[in-house]
Amino acid sequence: MVLAIGTPSEATQELAFNMVAPLDEDLLLVRRCGDGDAAAFEKLYHKYVRLVYSVVYRMVPGEEAHDLTQEVFIRAFKNIRSFRGDSSFRAWLLRIAHNLCCNRLRDMKREKADSLEEMAERENGSYEPVSDDDLQAHVEREELQRKVREVLARLPEDYRTMLVLRDFEQLSYEEISHITGLTIANVKSRLHRARLAFKRLFEPYYQAYYQGVGE
Amino acid sequence: MRCDEVQERLSALIDEQLSPQEYEQLQHHLHTCEACFREYQELRRFVEFCRQLEAPEPKIDLWREFQPMLAEIVAEQKIPFAQRLRRQWNRLVSQLCYGIILFLQVVTYQLTITLSRYIVEPERAAYGRPAQG
Numbered sequence: 375m376v377l378a379i380g381t382p383s384e385a386t387q388e389l390a391f392n393m394v395a396p397l398d399e400d401l402l403l404v405r406r407c408g409d410g411d412a413a414a415f416e417k418l419y420h421k422y423v424r425l426v427y428s429v430v431y432r433m434v435p436g437e438e439a440h441d442l443t444q445e446v447f448i449r450a451f452k453n454i455r456s457f458r459g460d461s462s463f464r465a466w467l468l469r470i471a472h473n474l475c476c477n478r479l480r481d482m483k484r485e486k487a488d489s490l491e492e493m494a495e496r497e498n499g500s501y502e503p504v505s506d507d508d509l510q511a512h513v514e515r516e517e518l519q520r521k522v523r524e525v526l527a528r529l530p531e532d533y534r535t536m537l538v539l540r541d542f543e544q545l546s547y548e549e550i551s552h553i554t555g556l557t558i559a560n561v562k563s564r565l566h567r568a569r570l571a572f573k574r575l576f577e578p579y580y581q582a583y584y585q586g587v588g589e
Numbered sequence: 590m591r592c593d594e595v596q597e598r599l600s601a602l603i604d605e606q607l608s609p610q611e612y613e614q615l616q617h618h619l620h621t622c623e624a625c626f627r628e629y630q631e632l633r634r635f636v637e638f639c640r641q642l643e644a645p646e647p648k649i650d651l652w653r654e655f656q657p658m659l660a661e662i663v664a665e666q667k668i669p670f671a672q673r674l675r676r677q678w679n680r681l682v683s684q685l686c687y688g689i690i691l692f693l694q695v696v697t698y699q700l701t702i703t704l705s706r707y708i709v710e711p712e713r714a715a716y717g718r719p720a721q722g
Contacts, residue, residue, distance in 0.1 A: 419655065427651070451662060566597065
């Protein structure tokens with residue numbers, strides 16, 4: 375197919391639209407939220423609730439994840455007009471989640487609660503009604519999630535943040551920098567140290583898990 | 590590049606965050622240093638493990654729980670600003686009153702204990718003395 379210079383093909387136009395559209399969609403929804411459109415916020419909620427829950431669940435042990443997730447979205451809705459679009463909506467939302475998690479962890483330390491590790495160990499996985507065929511796999515998955523969470527709870531808070539945002543949720547360095555307020559250079563160095571610390575602590579469970587599944 | 594310099598950059602290599610020059614230097618070192626290459630492989634293995642791990646799922650329907658909260662906030666935001674301010678002021682005043690009442694109760698209790706040392710205790714001591722005459 376011969377293209378005239380300066381005229382993108384239909385495929386290129388569609389590709390460009392798909393790359394740009396997700397960001398535009400969030401911005402449009404945010405603007406509608408700012409005008410009081412709750413239905414627009416519902417779309418954002420459904421789009422990001424699993425991500426926020428996943429981050430909060432791994433950052434704060436115990437049974438706080440559900441309440442904290444709701445609190446993140448309450449604050450996001452109340453402050454939606456303060457979102458200026460200088461970062462992705464996802465990064466802005468996770469910044470709220472990160473700040474709430476840090477506050478909650480500080481309160482837990484102040485309350486002289488059990489160590490975070492003990493709370494993570496005590497937490498029991500729940501068994502959802504699954505078929506017998508899936509039960510074994512489900513139990514193994516729950517156990518693995520629990521072990522990962524236990525090990526994360528043993529790490530310093532900033533290491534945990536780096537791992538959760540980069541390795542578990544695959545956010546970019548720029549987004550992590552915006553969420554945590556650190557420079558990208560600091561993000562890089564902390565992430566590396568976090569990975570080494572996690573590897574050292576998780577190695578025994580990792581070996582056992584993969585021996586169990588016969589890797 | 591020395592081994593310690595290479596190992597500091599392994600995460601950046603995994604995340605493709607190196608400059609072309611650094612990338613070339615690291616690749617050259619990893620081809621020649623078995624220890625660093627092993628370290629790189631192990632670190633990469635853990636990073637891949639974390640990336641492929643399933644995200645935890647909420648155990649309840651979060652939207653069903655959130656919907657009434659959102660409705661309440663929307664309803665509150667529709668209240669005129671002056672009325673909302675008055676409502677918040679009333680809430681603040683009632684909380685302040687509760688605080689003052691609680692404070693007064695604590696002060697009263699403390700005063701009771703302190704005064705009992707000077708009034709009740711001497712009387713008890715007096716009863717304890719043998720009768721005169």
